Amino acid sequence: xxxxxxxxxxxxxxxxxxxxxxxxxxxxxxxxxxxxxxxxxxxxxxxxxxxxxxxxxxxxxxxxxxxxxxxxxxxxxxxxxxxxxxxxxxxxxxxxxxxxxxxxxxxxxxxxxxxxxxxxxxxxxxxxxxxxxxxxxxxxxxxxxxxxxxxxxxxxxxxxxxxxxxxxxxxxxxxxxxxxxxxxxxxxxxxxxxxxxxxxxxxxxxxxxxxxxxxxxxxxxxxxxxxxxxxxxxxxxxxxxxxxxxxxxxxxxxxxxxxxxxxxxxxxxxxxxxxxxxxxxxxxxxxxxxxxxxxxxxxxxxxxxxxxxxxxxxxxxxxxxxxxxxxxxxxxxxxxxxxxxxxxxxxxxxxxxxxxxxxxxxxxxxxxxxxxxxxxxxxxxxxxxxxxxxxxxxxxxxxxxxxxxxxxxxxxxxxxxx
Numbered sequence: 079x080x081x082x083x084x085x086x087x088x089x090x091x092x093x094x095x096x097x098x099x100x101x102x103x104x105x106x107x108x109x110x111x112x113x114x115x116x117x118x119x120x121x122x123x124x125x126x127x128x129x130x131x132x133x134x135x136x137x138x139x140x141x142x143x144x145x146x147x148x149x150x151x152x153x154x155x156x157x158x159x160x161x162x163x164x165x166x167x168x169x170x171x172x173x174x175x176x177x178x179x180x181x182x183x184x185x186x187x188x189x190x191x192x193x194x195x196x197x198x199x200x201x202x203x204x205x206x207x208x209x210x211x212x213x214x215x216x217x218x219x220x221x222x223x224x225x226x227x228x229x230x231x232x233x234x235x236x237x238x239x240x241x242x243x244x245x246x247x248x249x250x251x252x253x254x255x256x257x258x259x260x261x262x263x264x265x266x267x268x269x270x271x272x273x274x275x276x277x278x279x280x281x282x283x284x285x286x287x288x289x290x291x292x293x294x295x296x297x298x299x300x301x302x303x304x305x306x307x308x309x310x311x312x313x314x315x316x317x318x319x320x321x322x323x324x325x326x327x328x329x330x331x332x333x334x335x336x337x338x339x340x341x342x343x344x345x346x347x348x349x350x351x352x353x354x355x356x357x358x359x360x361x362x363x364x365x366x367x368x369x370x371x372x373x374x375x376x377x378x379x380x381x382x383x384x385x386x387x388x389x390x391x392x393x394x395x396x397x398x399x400x401x402x403x404x405x406x407x408x409x410x411x412x413x414x415x416x417x418x419x420x421x422x423x424x425x426x427x428x429x430x431x432x433x434x435x436x437x438x439x440x441x442x443x444x445x446x447x448x449x450x451x452x453x454x455x456x457x458x459x460x461x462x463x464x465x466x467x468x469x470x471x472x473x474x475x476x477x478x479x480x481x482x483x484x485x486x487x488x489x490x491x492x493x494x495x496x
Contacts, residue, residue: 204432216387281347312353
């Protein structure tokens with residue numbers, strides 16, 4: 079081999095190996111960052127410090143936050159699950175609670191922080207984020223940016239033609255009924271949801287990832303929770319509004335509602351928000367979101383989210399979306415609306431939920447809103463699978479107890495006045 083041929087050979091080798099080496103290093107760093115972030119021993123600190131691990135944007139708060147009044151008091155410690163009386167305090171400890179707030183009609187009755195959490199910490203919301211995206215979707219429809227939720231995804235995102243989302247409507251996406259094949263197992267490093275996390279960690283594009291997915295069920299027939307569906311909703315919002323999700327959230331919700339603290343939004347390598355779970359917010363601002371939905375999208379006299387959208391969002395509209403343990407067309411016993419959950423045993427209440435047990439619970443029958451941030455170290459243990467249902471049942475018990483106490487006071491006052 080001549081000198082020139084040798085040089086040419088090594089030049090080709092370098093051209094091939096350098097990018098491969100960079101890719102391997104980048105992939106390795108991303109894996110280390112993700113592994114560190116989800117390291118069980120450190121998630122309590124990590125989940126309130128997400129900005130230290132990933133790139134984020136800022137959703138700026140209102141200069142004049144809406145005020146809560148305070149009338150703090152103990153909450154009940156008792157709830158009944160599967161016929162057995164249990165301790166709410168024990169459940170909160172077991173599920174790694176870092177913040178718990180209970181409010182009734184805008185008055186905070188209980189607000190406590192644990193494990194080093196503070197009132198101004200912006201805790202990762204995970205899939206509670208989805209319910210904020212739903213609110214933005216309802217606003218976009220009201221503003222005439224989206225014609226109908228029965229429109230196909232491809233009407234707004236033509237790049238999805240020929241993909242698993244071809245033939246899927248926005249309604250299917252909103253109700254987690256797309257039929258997209260996707261494994262949502264955070265305990266399995268090879269699952270689709272963890273592959274998607276690696277896309278974020280390596281600076282990739284979630285938009286491109288979404289177009290790679292296939293469908294294995296007929297849309298609109300089965301309730302299967304697929305987080306990437308919400309990313310598609312985020313793509314639609316960004317496309318029709320010509321604004322980022324961060325800008326939309328700030329303009330349409332954060333400032334009009336009077337949120338107290340700036341929020342942060344995790345973004346992928348192309349600057350797109352992680353619409354399915356990247357919002358980081360304070361406990362009180364979570365409660366403000368619950369209060370907004372308690373009042374059917376209003377703050378005072380201002381209608382921020384259309385009332386009909388709020389109602390539709392928390393009302394299961396098809397058999398496969400109904401709550402109940404024996405629904406053959408659903409992978410969960412919970413009901414589902416438009417990115418909001420319905421309890422297994424509902425009475426008009428509903429909730430937003432994220433992995434590791436983040437919650438916004440709303441009970442319009444009592445006026446109670448409950449917000450919970452958590453870093454549950456046992457979340458991926460199959461033995462703890464029932465904890466989500468147990469937490470919601472505990473919230474229902476807290477709400478019922480507050481209503482009972484109020485009724486008892488009213489009765490006593492009535493007797494005294496007679």
